[in-house]
Amino acid sequence: MAGPLLKVERLHKAFGTHEVLRGIDLEIDEGEVMCIVGPSGSGKSTLLRCLNYLEKPKSGAVFLKDEPIGVRWQGDRLYEMTFDQLARQRRRMGMVFQGFHLFPHKTVLENVIEAPIIVNRTPRRKAVEEAMALLEKVGMKDRAHYHPAQLSGGQQQRTAIARSLAMRPELMLFDEPTSALDPELVGEVLATMHQLADEGMTMVVVTHEMGFAREVADELVFMDEGVIVEQGKPADVLLNPQHERTQTFLARMR
Ligand code: ADP
């Protein structure tokens, strides 16, 4: 592919008069891992939600392989996508949140096969086969028949990752996936994400885990007050931040 996998152009988002995103430009190549860091309230979650049109931008655009997200051209006019078109497009991006949002009354395996069977009409036997392979990958194969309540937060989050992967997304969006976890469970989820990155998955990860960002990210983005203040190779940004706001933020993280 010639261009970037995902492209964000002059993105603005406001809630009422509160401008939360004030002109974001980003490009993410296939296979690239981008970590986004920044203070609480800086617009990181809103940016992720705009990427798959869970939030509608005020202006600007997001492109996935050159296709605009949420809107389409018909002749020379721009239209909002229909719900079905949008749903189809959203499935190209997996999303993992801070909370795990598993179906509580379903087992791990049932959680993972749900969307492939219902949405993609994958035959059950094939869906189970693929789900078990994914559960093995995230280290949850031996818990396939457990219910979420019987699992640790780390196990639930690894299941949520497998469930996202079951839809074969072209990229994965993570919004503080380890922030709700007890400290001793953070590592296993980061290890799963690290492995996914090593396998070539394109990932956008909002995180406070600077160790993960330093080790795994190709690109580190520092956001504050709705703008990208600084971005670059993690080692450069972390060891030699150019902007005072980045320096202050990183000093507080230590
Ligand atoms: P971050 O993820 O960096 O902590 P958010 O994107 O969640 O930041 O929020 C950025 C700003 O937008 C915050 O001031 C927040 O209060 C505001 N905000 C987020 N979502 C909404 C919403 N649905 N309605 C109104 N304000 C919102």
Ligand code: MG
């Ligand atoms: Mg957030």
